[in-house]
Amino acid sequence: MTLRQDLRRLSLCATGLSGARGERILFANLDLKAEAGTALLLRGANGAGKTTLLLMLYGAIRPLAGQIVWSGQDPEGPPFIHLFGHRAAVRARLAVLETLNFWRDANGGTKDCVEALERVGLGGLGSLDAGYLSAGQTRRLSLARLLVAPRPVWLLDEPTAALDPDGDRLVGELMAEHLAAGGLIIAATHLPLAFVGTSSEIRLDG
Amino acid sequence: MRRAFAAIIVRDIRLALRAGSDALTLVLFFVMIGIVVPFAIGPDRVLLAQLAPAIVWIAAFLASLIGIDRVFRDDFEDGTLMLLRHGTLPMELVVLAKLIVHWLLTAFPLILATPVLAVLLAMDPGALWRTVISLILGTPGLAALGAIGAGITVSLRRGGLVAPVLVLPFAIPILIFGVGAIASGIGPDLTGSARLLLAAISLMLVAIAPFAAALAVRAGED
Numbered sequence: 078m079t080l081r082q083d084l085r086r087l088s089l090c091a092t093g094l095s096g097a098r099g100e101r102i103l104f105a106n107l108d109l110k111a112e113a114g115t116a117l118l119l120r121g122a123n124g125a126g127k128t129t130l131l132l133m134l135y136g137a138i139r140p141l142a143g144q145i146v147w148s149g150q151d152p153e154g155p156p157f158i159h160l161f162g163h164r165a166a167v168r169a170r171l172a173v174l175e176t177l178n179f180w181r182d183a184n185g186g187t188k189d190c191v192e193a194l195e196r197v198g199l200g201g202l203g204s205l206d207a208g209y210l211s212a213g214q215t216r217r218l219s220l221a222r223l224l225v226a227p228r229p230v231w232l233l234d235e236p237t238a239a240l241d242p243d244g245d246r247l248v249g250e251l252m253a254e255h256l257a258a259g260g261l262i263i264a265a266t267h268l269p270l271a272f273v274g275t276s277s278e279i280r281l282d283g
Numbered sequence: 284m285r286r287a288f289a290a291i292i293v294r295d296i297r298l299a300l301r302a303g304s305d306a307l308t309l310v311l312f313f314v315m316i317g318i319v320v321p322f323a324i325g326p327d328r329v330l331l332a333q334l335a336p337a338i339v340w341i342a343a344f345l346a347s348l349i350g351i352d353r354v355f356r357d358d359f360e361d362g363t364l365m366l367l368r369h370g371t372l373p374m375e376l377v378v379l380a381k382l383i384v385h386w387l388l389t390a391f392p393l394i395l396a397t398p399v400l401a402v403l404l405a406m407d408p409g410a411l412w413r414t415v416i417s418l419i420l421g422t423p424g425l426a427a428l429g430a431i432g433a434g435i436t437v438s439l440r441r442g443g444l445v446a447p448v449l450v451l452p453f454a455i456p457i458l459i460f461g462v463g464a465i466a467s468g469i470g471p472d473l474t475g476s477a478r479l480l481l482a483a484i485s486l487m488l489v490a491i492a493p494f495a496a497a498l499a500v501r502a503g504e505d
Binding site for chain 2: 132135136137155156158159160162163165170171175178179180184185222
């Protein structure tokens with residue numbers, strides 16, 4: 078299963094962003110820019126505000142100041158952001174395939190779930206209770222969610238956490254395919270991500 | 284959008300049915316109140332039959348308050364609610380789907396179990412019939428209030444008991460008209476108008492709840 082297809086070309090322009098968690102200012106006056114087909118990597122120590130920034134871009138946390146503009150987006154159109162974060166939204170007592178089917182339907186996707194499971198290395202586990210998956214397998218299942226409902230923007234929070242070297246390569250391949258299809262990736266990570274494509278980096282330092 | 288709505292309902296029902304039976308425990312709790320109260324009141328069948336509408340409603344009231352923390356808690360903690368923000372459904376419809384499932388799993392079994400309670404409380408068939416109607420009309424309102432309470436308390440780490448306490452005062456009108464729809468006191472028969480008022484309260488709450496709870500859930504992550 079490949080991602081290659083036409084994604085809407087979106088670009089991000091955020092200006093003067095400030096974020097805080099509780100009383101602590103994590104970053105102030107931050108400018109971000111990312112074009113379709115490129116990746117923006119967020120670096121920084123633990124607690125530097127990478128996840129907060131991603132959630133801000135996702136729309137779950139309101140910035141203290143600044144604004145976020147996604148251009149090329151139809152305001153009335155379908156949702157265009159996928160978040161791949163620490164909480165996998167995978168629940169015990171629901172089979173692997175059922176979980177993925179649910180997310181495809183909830184996100185309005187049309188791709189084949191069985192193929193997506195094959196792609197992330199969970200082929201043949203479709204009828205297994207998702208509660209029995211290991212941490213890495215749970216991440217893979219969560220990753221398959223991005224494949225069954227293609228969307229132009231991926232927000233990845235430590236995408237390779239809990240994955241084996243094979244999984245690291247998988248993430249790299251999927252990212253490269255997504256970029257090649259005209260997608261936009263914003264990823265927070267400590268580790269080097271092995272993917273082919275243009276990328277820029279931004280450092281968050283408290 | 285219809286597909287996403289159905290997907291949420293199917294998933295939640297599957298999870299609830301496979302998770303062992305919370306629904307069954309609630310029914311047992313409901314029936315057990317009916318078992319315990321006659322012991323407390325004594326074996327006076329006339330008095331018992333007189334109090335029966337109030338007892339049934341208090342039992343239903345408590346049983347539905349117990350379950351409300353579950354409406355959003357698990358989905359909040361595992362990140363599902365976060366991801367549903369960018370699902371194809373607006374959060375209001377997500378809440379409505381969860382409200383329907385919540386009613387099906389907590390209130391509907393109670394209504395089915397009402398005849399058992401009626402036998403224990405020496406109710407006559409007419410009163411049983413009116414009780415079932417009154418529960419059908421009133422429980423959607425209780426579930427809606429519960430969903431609002433659950434939405435507001437979802438971001439509290441140990442909010443387990445806060446939601447029921449928060450919701451309880453607002454649920455009192457449902458209790459009053461719910462009991463009123465079963466048996467009116469001395470004087471003219473007012474059960475018909477009580478029934479209408481009960482239906483009106485439920486309709487209003489079910490209409491408001493998706494918006495109120497969605498607002499609370501969205502603010503919860505911030």
